[in-house]
Each structure stands twice: as structure tokens, then as C-alpha cells.
Amino acid sequence: MVLFPLKLTPEVALIVMEEIHVDAGREGLNQRRGSKMAEVEEVTEGCRLPVLRRNQDNEDEWPLAEILSVKDISGRKLFYVHYIDFNKRLDEWVTHDRLDLKKIQFPKKEAKTPTKNGLPGSRPSSPERDMKRKVEVVSPATPIPAPTETTQASVFPQNGSARRAVAAQPGRKRKSNCLGTDEDSQDSSDGIPSAPRMTGSLVSDRSHDDIITRMKNIECIELGRHRLKPWYFSPYPQELTTLPVLYLCEFCLKYVKSLKCLQRHLTKCDLRHPPGNEIYRKGTISFFEIDGRKNKSYSQNLCLLAKCFLDHKTLYYDTDPFLFYVMTEYDSKGFHIVGYFSKEKESTEDYNVACILTLPPYQRRGYGKLLIEFSYELSKVEGKTGTPEKPLSDLGLLSYRSYWSQTILEILMNLKSENGERPQITINEISEITSIKKEDVISTLQYLNLINYYKGQYILTLSEDIVDGHERAMLKRILRIDSKCLHFTPKDWSKRGKW
Numbered sequence: 377m378v379l380f381p382l383k384l385t386p387e388v389a390l391i392v393m394e395e396i397h398v399d400a401g402r403e404g405l406n407q408r409r410g411s412k413m414a415e416v417e418e419v420t421e422g423c424r425l426p427v428l429r430r431n432q433d434n435e436d437e438w439p440l441a442e443i444l445s446v447k448d449i450s451g452r453k454l455f456y457v458h459y460i461d462f463n464k465r466l467d468e469w470v471t472h473d474r475l476d477l478k479k480i481q482f483p484k485k486e487a488k489t490p491t492k493n494g495l496p497g498s499r500p501s502s503p504e505r506d507m508k509r510k511v512e513v514v515s516p517a518t519p520i521p522a523p524t525e526t527t528q529a530s531v532f533p534q535n536g537s538a539r540r541a542v543a544a545q546p547g548r549k550r551k552s553n554c555l556g557t558d559e560d561s562q563d564s565s566d567g568i569p570s571a572p573r574m575t576g577s578l579v580s581d582r583s584h585d586d587i588i589t590r591m592k593n594i595e596c597i598e599l600g601r602h603r604l605k606p607w608y609f610s611p612y613p614q615e616l617t618t619l620p621v622l623y624l625c626e627f628c629l630k631y632v633k634s635l636k637c638l639q640r641h642l643t644k645c646d647l648r649h650p651p652g653n654e655i656y657r658k659g660t661i662s663f664f665e666i667d668g669r670k671n672k673s674y675s676q677n678l679c680l681l682a683k684c685f686l687d688h689k690t691l692y693y694d695t696d697p698f699l700f701y702v703m704t705e706y707d708s709k710g711f712h713i714v715g716y717f718s719k720e721k722e723s724t725e726d727y728n729v730a731c732i733l734t735l736p737p738y739q740r741r742g743y744g745k746l747l748i749e750f751s752y753e754l755s756k757v758e759g760k761t762g763t764p765e766k767p768l769s770d771l772g773l774l775s776y777r778s779y780w781s782q783t784i785l786e787i788l789m790n791l792k793s794e795n796g797e798r799p800q801i802t803i804n805e806i807s808e809i810t811s812i813k814k815e816d817v818i819s820t821l822q823y824l825n826l827i828n829y830y831k832g833q834y835i836l837t838l839s840e841d842i843v844d845g846h847e848r849a850m851l852k853r854i855l856r857i858d859s860k861c862l863h864f865t866p867k868d869w870s871k872r873g874k875w
Contacts, residue, residue, distance in 0.1 A: 415477045419443060419455065421587070422483030426476040427457050429466075438476060444590055456591055463770060464687055465607030467592065593617040594684060598635075600626035600712055602737045606684035626712060629677035648710035650674065650702045656750070658861040660706045661714075663750060665864070668695030668718075675700055678716060682733045688767050689731050697721055698730060701754075703747055705738075714738045717747050721869040726813060728755045728762025732772060742855040744775040745782075749857045752783075755811040756859075758866045763813040780820040782853070783810050785846045788838060 419425075426438035441457040444467070448454075454469045589609045597604045598621050616622055616633060623638040624631050627647040632638050651674050652666035668675040675695035683689070700718045704711035715734035720727060729751050734744045755762040764776060787809060791799035807814045821827050826836045 415480070416453065416472050416475075418482075419446065419472070419475065419477070419480065420483070421445060423480055424460070425480040427459070427470060428474040428476075429459070429468075444587060458590070463607075464590070465685075594622055595619070596621045597624060597681070597684065598622070598638075599624045599681075599735075602735075604684070604736055608684060608687045610680055610683040612680055624677075624681065627710060628674060629681060629713075630673075631677065631680070649704065650711065650713065652700075652702075655864045656857075656862050658858050661746070661855070662704045662706060662711055664702045664704065664711075666700040666702060668698040668700060672696075678702070679731075682716070682731060685733055685736065686731060686769065688769050701747075701750065703743065703750070714743050715747050717751055719751070721867075726760065726762055727765045728752070728760070728811075729764040732764065739771075742853060744771075745779050745853065746855045746857065748775060748779045752811045753857050753859060753862060754864060754866075757862070757864055761807050761811050761813045763816055777820070777823060778849075780812060780816055781824055782846065782849060783812065784817060784820055785824075785838070785842070786850070788836060789843065789846070 421443055423443045424440055425443075427441040428436060428438055431437050439462065440460045442460060443455050444458055445456040446453060447456075447469075453472055455472070455475065456467065456469050458464060458467045591609060592606055593609050594606045594612060594617060597606060603621070612622065612631065616631065619633055621635075622631055623633070623635060625638065625641055625645055625647075627649065628645055628651075630641060630645070632641055649662075650664040650666060651671045652664045654662055655665050656663035666675060666678075672695055675698070676693055678700060679695065697720055698718045699721060700716055702716040703714045705714050706712075713735065715732075715738060717732035718730045720730055729748075732744075732747055732751070734747065751764075752762065764772070768776060784806060787806060788801070791801060793799045803814055803817055806812070806817050810817075812820075821836065824842065826838065826842075828835050828837050
């Protein structure tokens with residue numbers, strides 16, 4: 377074969393060079409596109425990167441988020457993300473166009489997946505995860521050392537702006553961990569969860585969290601005239617988690633898979649109110665006391681529903697040790713559930729609430745404080761002081777802080793001086809009047825910054841700003857518990873063998 381040199385005219389050479397340049401540009405573009413797709417394909421569980429979301433002001437923001445799960449629907453990838461330092465109820469499925477792939481942080485590579493009792497870890501570790509493995513316990517206030525001396529009352533103006541000051545007698549020292557909770561105390565020493573106990577805390581043990589329980593599994597719940605979007609995981613049967621809507625009977629809380637099944641159930645369900653005894657009614661508001669042993673099915677269904685909106689609590693299928701107090705709103709169709717709280721029949725730590733929840737459609741309407749006030753009203757009848765089980769959720773903490781502040785300020789502002797002397801009251805007296813545990817009283821006074829040390833004694837100083845703010849808040853608080861409408865007889869559960 378003979379080869380001949382190819383000679384090109386300048387015009388032909390220019391055309392050839394342009395075609396080569398275009399081909400090279402297309403090849404580079406394809407390489408860039410391919411690399412971008414490769415980046416999307418490389419996004420796996422444990423990766424962290426900024427994700428686009430809308431905030432409360434309807435503005436775009438790019439908070440850092442962690443990929444918890446990836447799924448492919450009809451060739452379209454979806455990523456389940458948890459926004460770092462945001463509440464888990466904001467977790468959601470997003471598409472790849474909301475991911476900032478330029479700032480992706482891949483999970484640390486490990487030679488071997490860490491094991492616990494021979495079991496592999498649930499998912500790869502992510503950046504900075506080791507820094508956040510400490511248990512975070514929400515407490516109403518930082519524990520403070522309480523003074524041990526008995527002090528007297530006196531009124532001292534504070535820069536001319538104080539209304540009154542009341543002396544405090546804190547009493548004995550407050551335990552430094554009285555508002556904390558050891559969340560690992562429910563498990564046996566070898567790390568294997570123990571069997572459900574007949575009494576004890578409902579605090580969730582976060583050491584056994586895995587990828588399944590960290591993700592919402594129910595898309596939507598229809599309860600009466602409301603459709604609720606769950607915030608957290610709840611252990612409903614697996615076959616129901618793929619449904620677009622889970623239907624619940626609003627009276628017995630039985631769950632069914634379709635509207636037709638619900639309509640068929642309603643023709644057979646005779647309940648128009650929660651089972652148990654109605655112990656309070658005023659206007660359209662009623663409270664029902666439900667024994668977890670006598671009404672086991674209802675109690676378990678209530679726990680399943682509540683778990684959709686409570687992250688810090690666990691679920692016991694053995695509801696025997698608990699009482700449930702369900703608040704309802706009455707109309708011509710029946711008594712509709714608004715919220716509830718549960719409490720142990722016997723509590724060694726003076727807990728008067730184990731779980732408390734106001735359903736989302738009724739939030740920000742005063743029902744949360746009404747539930748809290750009712751729990752303390754029961755404690756007054758029992759002749760005890762009580763406190764909620766810790767840790768509290770973020771919304772629960774806000775509600776309790778607000779209730780404690782308003783209740784204590786109401787007492788302080790109603791104190792009257794005798795013989796021209798400044799009014800006096802002790803921490804123990806506040807606790808006895810309100811049934812709020814002494815530690816919660818002290819933490820609330822500290823939170824409000826009312827306790828001051830002056831001339832060798834502790835005084836409570838109420839500034840004009842605090843007084844004005846309290847008066848405005850009380851004007852908005854329309855719903856209150858009327859003790860005259862409560863028909864409740866406490867039982868001595870210690871004398872009942874099996875309740």
C-alpha cells in the first residue's frame with residue numbers, strides 16, 4: 377500500500393480545524409455533564425450538603441442537611457434529608473435539583489463498620505457525627521444551687537421600675553440533675569433492650585435509633601374532618617406505610633387502609649366519645665379518664681397516633697401502668713379528640729405527666745395550657761406536687777415555661793401586704809398552692825430573672841415590663857379549668873394488686 381501526502385488548501389484546512397474544535401467542545405460538554413450525573417449518583421446515605429428550602433418568611437435558604445435515604449421512582453431519584461440543627465419534623469423528600477452538589481461532604485470511610493454486640497451499624501457515619509453522639513436532654517432551665525438559708529420578704533424598687541418584690545425561702549438544696557434524664561437507664565447493661573416494664577419512664581432511648589425510625593413512614597392521616605401530616609416515625613403496620621392516606625376512626629382511633637373500610641367501620645362503631653369516665657365538662661370541653669388496662673386497644677391506638685407527633689417518647693404496647701386523660705370538644709356529631717396526656721398510676725419520681733400532646737389542628741389556641749392546667753388540678757386533688765417527665769419536646773418546653781411563669785406571677789401579683797410590711801412568701805408555699813414541684817418553681821424564677829440577693833436576703837423583684845407582659849398574656853388566656861366542674865376521686869394504686 378502506497379501512502380500519499382495530503383495537501384489542503386487554506387480554506388479546507390480552516391473548515392477541518394473548525395470541525396475538530398466543535399467536536400472537542402461537544403466532547404468536553406458531554407464530559408462535564410457526565411461528571412455532574414456522576415456526582416448525583418455518588419450522593420449516598422450519610423452525605424451532607426446544603427439543600428434548598430423555604431423558611432417561615434417564604435424566603436429561600438440553603439441550610440446544611442444530611443442524606444438519610446435515597447430512592448428511585450420511575451428513574452427519578454429522591455433524597456430524604458434531615459436539616460442539621462433543625463427539628464426532625466421538617467425532614468422531607470427532595471429532588472436532586474435542590475441539592476448543592478458543589479459543597480457536598482462525603483461520609484468518612486471506615487475500614488470496618490462498627491458493631492455493637494456483633495450487629496453491624498445501621499448506616500455509614502457522616503461528618504461531625506462523632507461530635508454529636510452525646511445525649512441532648514431538654515430541661516426547662518439550667519440547674520442552679522438553691523440557697524439553704526431562710527430569708528424574709530421585702531420590697532425594693534429596681535431603678536424605679538419595680539412594682540413589688542417578694543422574699544423567697546427556697547428551702548433545701550436543689551439536686552444538680554433534678555431536671556435531667558438518663559436516657560439510657562431503660563436498657564440492660566449489655567445493650568439489648570429489656571422487656572417492657574410495668575412501671576417506668578416513657579423517655580425514648582435514642583441509642584437504638586436506626587435509619588427506619590429516623591424517617592417519617594406515614595404520609596397523611598385522616599382523623600374526622602382533619603387531615604394531619606405526621607412529624608415523626610410511628611410503628612404502624614408495615615403494609616399501611618405505603619398508603620397515600622391512613623384513615624382513623626376519630627372515636628375509637630382504629631386505623632383502616634381506605635375510606636370505604638372506614639365508612640363500613642363507622643356503621644358498626646357505637647362510640648361517640650372516648651371510652652372511660654367523663655370527669656370534667658364545662659361548655660364544649662370535656663375530659664375523659666381512660667385506664668390503660670381496661671381499654672387496652674384504645675390506649676394503644678392513641679399511643680400510635682401520638683407517636684406521629686412526639687419524638688422524645690417511646691411506645692409501650694403494655695399500657696397497663698398508665699392512665700390517659702383525653703380532652704375533647706363536643707358538637708352534634710360527638711366528642712372530638714383535641715389532645716391528651718398520660719400519667720403513671722404509680723410514679724416514684726412525682727411525675728404527673730408522662731406524655732402530653734395537642735393535635736396540630738388545635739395548636740396555638742390555648743388547649744396546650746389547658747391540658748397542663750388540668751394535670752396540675754388533678755395533682756391538687758391528690759394532695760401532691762408534680763412535674764412532667766423529662767426531656768420535654770421543644771413545643772412542650774415552651775408551653776410548660778409559659779404556664780409556670782403565668783401561674784407563679786399570678787400568685788405573686790395577688791399577694792397583699794400586712795400592717796404596711798412588704799408581702800412575704802416562700803418557695804414551699806408557692807409549690808403547695810400550685811402543686812408545681814419546688815425545683816420547677818426555682819427554675820422558673822431563675823428563667824424570669826426574678827431572684828435577687830439584697831442585704832443578706834433573697835428577694836423577688838417584679839419589674840413593670842414583667843407585670844405588663846403578664847397582664848397582656850392573661851388577657852389572651854381565655855380557656856381556664858374550673859375546679860367546680862371536676863368530678864375526680866383519686867385512687868390508691870399501691871393497694872391494687874394488678875390495677
